[in-house]
Amino acid sequence: KQWYQRRVRANDLIPMLSKLEYNPIFKPAMETIFGKTLICRSLDIASQYARNEHMDCITLDGDQVSRRGALTGGYYDKRKSRLDAQRQVWYWQAKLQEEKMSAGKITSEMEEVDAELGKLVSQVQKLETTQIQLRETYDRQKMDVQNLSVEKRQL
Numbered sequence: 001k002q003w004y005q006r007r008v009r010a011n012d013l014i015p016m017l018s019k020l021e022y023n024p025i026f027k028p029a030m031e032t033i034f035g036k037t038l039i040c041r042s043l044d045i046a047s048q049y050a051r052n053e054h055m056d057c058i059t060l061d062g063d064q065v066s067r068r069g070a071l072t073g074g075y076y077d078k079r080k081s082r083l084d085a086q087r088q089v090w091y092w093q094a095k096l097q098e099e100k101m102s103a104g105k106i107t108s109e110m111e112e113v114d115a116e117l118g119k120l121v122s123q124v125q126k127l128e129t130t131q132i133q134l135r136e137t138y139d140r141q142k143m144d145v146q147n148l149s150v151e152k153r154q155l
Contacts (some may be wrong), residue, residue, distance in 0.1 A: 013040045013049065016058070036067065 016037040022030050037056045040046035043065070046057035050065040057065045 011041065012045050013038045013057070015039075040065075 015035075016039055017030060017034045019039065020030060020034060036054070037058065038046070038049055040049065040057045040059050043059050043061075043063050046059050046063065046065040049055050050057050050067050054067040056067050059065075
């Protein structure tokens with residue numbers, strides 16, 4: 001039996017290594033990293049094993065007790081996490097890039113619409129010019145008809 005199974009009740013602590021899944025080729029590395037870490041039911045048990053057995057312990061609440069004597073709390077403010085902050089930076093950079101691409105597409109669509117509008121305005125101006133010329137021609141011909149009518153009556 002392991003030393004921890006002989007000295008404590010089975011439900012007070014668990015070796016962290018027994019809860020991890022990993023490829024067997026990494027067993028030496030995993031034992032080096034997590035071999036002296038226990039998951040403990042309470043802070044009292046964690047303190048006792050950290051001090052007496054020179055083990056690092058973590059409680060179910062997230063409190064950490066180091067074999068070197070350091071005790072750190074379980075509450076972790078996510079707003080102060082550098083990793084979360086970096087993830088947020090990356091997220092917003094990606095979002096900004098998407099918005100820039102969207103703005104670029106909209107700008108090019110606006111330029112196309114503007115060009116089409118310019119063509120339509122040009123066509124309207126040509127039609128207005130043609131209309132004015134036709135109206136002037138009509139008015140001249142109307143005047144010519146009236147003048148001919150007057151001449152005809154005088155004869």
